[in-house]
Amino acid sequence: MSEAAVNIDNLNVHFGGLHAVRDAHFSVRPGECYGIVGESGSGKSTILRAISGLNPTWTGTIEINGIQQTPHRPKSFYRTVQMVFQDPYSSLHPRHTIDRTLSEPISIFRLDRAEERVRSALERVGLRPSFRFRYPHQLSGGQRQRVAIARALILEPSILLLDEPTSALDVSIQAEVLNLLKELLVSSGLTMVLVSHNLAVVAHMCQRVAVMNGGSIVEETTADALRDGRVREDYTAQLLAATRSYDRAAARGLDPSD
Amino acid sequence: MSSSTARPPLLEIANLNVQFHSRVETVHAVRGLSFTLGRERLGIVGESGSGKSLTGRAILDLVPLPGRVSADRMTFMGQDLLAMSAKQRGALRGAHMSMVMQDPKFSLNPVMTVGRQIAEAYRAHSKMSGRQAEEHALHALESVRIRDPRRVYNLYPHEVSGGMGQRIMIAMVLAAEPELLIADEPTSALDVTVQMQVLAILDDLVKERGMGLIFISHDLPLVGAFCDRVIVLYSGQVMETLEASELAQAKHPYTQGLLNCMPDLNRRDDALPVLKRDKAWLA
Amino acid sequence: MTALRAYLLTDDAQSRMQSRLGQAYRRWLVLRGNPLAMVGLFIVITLLLVAAFAPLVATHDPIEQNLAHRLQPMSAEYWLGTDALGRDIFSRIVYGSRVTLFIVLAVVVTVGPVGLLIGATAGYFGGWVDTLLMRITDVFLAFPRLILALALVSALGSGLENAILAIALTAWPPYARVARAETMVVRKSDYIAAARMQGASAFRIILGHVTPMCVPSAIVRSALDMAGIILTAAGLGFLGLGAQPPLPEWGAMVATGREQVFDQWWVAAFPGLAICICALGFNLLGDGLRDVLDAR
Numbered sequence: 005m006s007e008a009a010v011n012i013d014n015l016n017v018h019f020g021g022l023h024a025v026r027d028a029h030f031s032v033r034p035g036e037c038y039g040i041v042g043e044s045g046s047g048k049s050t051i052l053r054a055i056s057g058l059n060p061t062w063t064g065t066i067e068i069n070g071i072q073q074t075p076h077r078p079k080s081f082y083r084t085v086q087m088v089f090q091d092p093y094s095s096l097h098p099r100h101t102i103d104r105t106l107s108e109p110i111s112i113f114r115l116d117r118a119e120e121r122v123r124s125a126l127e128r129v130g131l132r133p134s135f136r137f138r139y140p141h142q143l144s145g146g147q148r149q150r151v152a153i154a155r156a157l158i159l160e161p162s163i164l165l166l167d168e169p170t171s172a173l174d175v176s177i178q179a180e181v182l183n184l185l186k187e188l189l190v191s192s193g194l195t196m197v198l199v200s201h202n203l204a205v206v207a208h209m210c211q212r213v214a215v216m217n218g219g220s221i222v223e224e225t226t227a228d229a230l231r232d233g234r235v236r237e238d239y240t241a242q243l244l245a246a247t248r249s250y251d252r253a254a255a256r257g258l259d260p261s262d
Numbered sequence: 263m264s265s266s267t268a269r270p271p272l273l274e275i276a277n278l279n280v281q282f283h284s285r286v287e288t289v290h291a292v293r294g295l296s297f298t299l300g301r302e303r304l305g306i307v308g309e310s311g312s313g314k315s316l317t318g319r320a321i322l323d324l325v326p327l328p329g330r331v332s333a334d335r336m337t338f339m340g341q342d343l344l345a346m347s348a349k350q351r352g353a354l355r356g357a358h359m360s361m362v363m364q365d366p367k368f369s370l371n372p373v374m375t376v377g378r379q380i381a382e383a384y385r386a387h388s389k390m391s392g393r394q395a396e397e398h399a400l401h402a403l404e405s406v407r408i409r410d411p412r413r414v415y416n417l418y419p420h421e422v423s424g425g426m427g428q429r430i431m432i433a434m435v436l437a438a439e440p441e442l443l444i445a446d447e448p449t450s451a452l453d454v455t456v457q458m459q460v461l462a463i464l465d466d467l468v469k470e471r472g473m474g475l476i477f478i479s480h481d482l483p484l485v486g487a488f489c490d491r492v493i494v495l496y497s498g499q500v501m502e503t504l505e506a507s508e509l510a511q512a513k514h515p516y517t518q519g520l521l522n523c524m525p526d527l528n529r530r531d532d533a534l535p536v537l538k539r540d541k542a543w544l545a
Numbered sequence: 546m547t548a549l550r551a552y553l554l555t556d557d558a559q560s561r562m563q564s565r566l567g568q569a570y571r572r573w574l575v576l577r578g579n580p581l582a583m584v585g586l587f588i589v590i591t592l593l594l595v596a597a598f599a600p601l602v603a604t605h606d607p608i609e610q611n612l613a614h615r616l617q618p619m620s621a622e623y624w625l626g627t628d629a630l631g632r633d634i635f636s637r638i639v640y641g642s643r644v645t646l647f648i649v650l651a652v653v654v655t656v657g658p659v660g661l662l663i664g665a666t667a668g669y670f671g672g673w674v675d676t677l678l679m680r681i682t683d684v685f686l687a688f689p690r691l692i693l694a695l696a697l698v699s700a701l702g703s704g705l706e707n708a709i710l711a712i713a714l715t716a717w718p719p720y721a722r723v724a725r726a727e728t729m730v731v732r733k734s735d736y737i738a739a740a741r742m743q744g745a746s747a748f749r750i751i752l753g754h755v756t757p758m759c760v761p762s763a764i765v766r767s768a769l770d771m772a773g774i775i776l777t778a779a780g781l782g783f784l785g786l787g788a789q790p791p792l793p794e795w796g797a798m799v800a801t802g803r804e805q806v807f808d809q810w811w812v813a814a815f816p817g818l819a820i821c822i823c824a825l826g827f828n829l830l831g832d833g834l835r836d837v838l839d840a841r
Contacts, residue, residue, distance in 0.1 A: 056742060057741075057742075058738050058741065058742070079744040080744075081744075082742060082743060082744040083744075086742060087738075087739075087742050089735045089738065089739060090735075091735060094734055094735040094736060095735035095736055095738075095739050096736055096739075097736040097740070097754055097757075098736075098758075099757045099758070100754075101561070101564055103561060103564070108740070108743055108745065108753075109743040109744065112743055112744050112745055112746075112749070113744065132557075134556075134557035134558075134559075135557075136558075137557075137558035137559070137560065137561060137563065137564035138556060138557075138558065138564070139564075139568065142556050152739070155739070155743070156742075159743070159744075
């Protein structure tokens with residue numbers, strides 16, 4: 005078995021008195037898309053932020069390509085790990101053109117062939133070259149998210165963290181973005197960690213899935229098992245039922261928890 | 263209320279248009295929408311920018327400026343809405359038609375306990391003592407299946423979860439016993455499991471009280487499962503109106519596209535079908 | 546013309562330059578739609594033109610005294626009358642626009658960036674950096690502006706340059722406060738997190754990502770500040786610590802006209818009116834600019 009691209013062990017995150025992530029452990033193989041699914045407050049995004057280095061207040065083990073990470077990351081870390089955020093309306097700087105947004109990482113790392121890199125990044129996410137000098141407000145939500153993906157790819161990372169990348173988008177746009185991500189997964193050998201509240205999205209993108217509830221990973225399962233309804237935990241079954249569709253009988257079974 | 267056979271439909275709308283004029287351009291947000299609503303659950307579905315929320319707001323006379331609403335006909339229980347003054351529309355809005363919005367946080371007063379807010383709503387609609395209003399409010403909390411109404415009564419809005427907040431909103435709206443309830447994405451900000459509970463409550467209340475419900479949502483399968491009838495909007499125009507039970511047999515390519523482009527747990531596809539928009543739909 | 550318009554308004558800019566020009570043109574269109582802002586712009590442009598072509602506009606030498614004609618009312622010869630030393634007030638106001646503009650621009654140009662940078666740095670880092678910078682800011686805020694300027698000028702020596710320096714040193718704290726408050730909001734946004742994920746240094750984030758978001762309010766703030774700056778300069782001038790006597794500075798003119806205000810009202814009134822119109826112009830323009838610069 006090859007070395008894990010991301011290895012998490014005994015990860016804990018506290019926010020003040022809140023134990024946001026409890027003893028999480030999972031490991032992501034190179035080239036795989038690993039899914040984390042859960043409802044709001046389950047700690048799924050918190051795990052992603054700990055991996056990305058955006059949140060330094062964690063304890064435990066985070067290994068990227070076999071290298072143990074400290075809370076504060078060196079600059080070189082960001083050539084390996086990149087992230088796509090949930091809301092493309094807030095993740096692009098409103099006063100920067102797409103060109104500036106994409107050129108920024110190139111100038112930070114003093115990379116060569118800047119012109120070529122920006123152009124190929126746009127092409128890779130299926131945006132016309134004419135979008136290059138627009139401002140974010142001149143783009144639709146789907147186009148913005150493509151720019152955000154292009155920005156993440158421009159440093160040629162090997163690991164891509166996806167934080168609810170489609171939940172702010174219309175379903176028809178979601179389909180396009182998911183198709184793009186899947187294409188990238190197959191063609192470029194990227195490793196992805198996808199966080200979502202949507203079971204169907206996770207099952208579509210990922211083979212292996214961790215289900216989170218209340219800060220803990222309650223079950224690690226596979227997309228096939230979810231499709232067949234083979235789940236161990238009650239919580240997963242509940243989530244599955246709610247995802248399938250509104251059904252009076254099923255809804256009755258979910259007791260309001262107050 | 264006696265149920266005569268010749269009762270007019272709850273709501274009748276013909277050729278509704280909402281336009282936004284600005285210095286640069288005119289945006290035609292709702293174009294020629296017509297429908298009739300009985301005491302049923304009608305779903306209005308569309309993507310962002312389809313004009314679905316504005317339709318609900320136009321009915322309630324809540325379209326923000328500089329939006330302009332025009333229609334050939336807009337009647338509510340036989341009354342002509344177009345002929346009414348803003349004040350009359352306001353009175354109607356509180357007493358006979360109400361709205362539940364997406365995020366209860368913005369609709370509740372943050373410095374008043376939720377119970378008092380519901381009680382106030384009761385007192386605003388009928389003469390009663392403070393004690394009576396409180397009893398009504400507790401009862402309303404119970405009817406939206408809050409287990410310990412006495413405790414919840416004394417909570418402030420920031421102390422309740424999103425799902426409970428939405429149930430409280432529903433309890434408050436029901437204080438007026440409206441004939442028509444417009445729910446604009448009432449469950450979109452909620453987790454899936456909570457979403458189902460809120461829908462079940464809404465479902466029961468509409469059935470028990472014989473209200474008309476307009477359920478505005480982006481979620482086609484959800485609307486299909488929850489409503490009786492579905493109107494599919496795209497770019498402010500009706501693409502298709504169909505019985506919810508026949509959603510799977512939708513004829514319009516837009517409806518079909520919306521249904522197919524969603525990842526489905528029961529299906530396994532490498533690539534999702536992409537919705538191709540056609541200018542010809544907007545004839 | 547239509548070709549130029551199309552070039553500027555296209556969504557498909559072909560170069561950085563075109564995109565920038567297009568953005569500027571769009572902003573101009575918004576500004577043009579605001580009549581009050583256009584009034585402000587007109588006043589400011591008039592002021593700039595008057596200052597630039599003062600020798601052509603003025604009817605008299607602004608510092609030449611003519612005691613025979615002291616305290617003359619308005620006439621064909623002296624459009625706005627003369628002051629206690631028989632100098633033509635109209636000409637002094639015209640030349641005074643140079644002094645006033647110089648003071649205002651020198652202060653705003655130094656104060657805006659410094660205040661922004663200090664506020665943005667404090668807001669972005671938080672912790673002890675924030676505490677240190679903000680306590681320094683508080684010290685400056687704790688004293689009335691004129692008193693602090695007075696102290697500084699008496700330490701540095703009187704003169705226009707030192708007055709400007711003193712005003713600048715006392716004017717930055719409010720900019721820092723506003724910038725800090727805005728930075729605290731901006732810093733939590735996803736696009737700052739995204740910049741950090743690109744490996745951007747704190748310096749780069751503050752300069753390239755945070756400050757652009759604080760610039761609109763700094764511009765509005767400075768437009769509102771201009772009147773105050775003019776008055777502080779006038780106060781210093783009145784006390785003999787700012788612009789030195791023969792120099793026609795509006796504030797100092799008001800101050801010296803104070804003695805005759807009941808009998809020869811025009812001596813103080815017209816420079817005062819000039820300050821008023823000028824401050825109003827900057828205010829209106831600043832208000833319009835805020836609408837234009839606000840991110841959509």
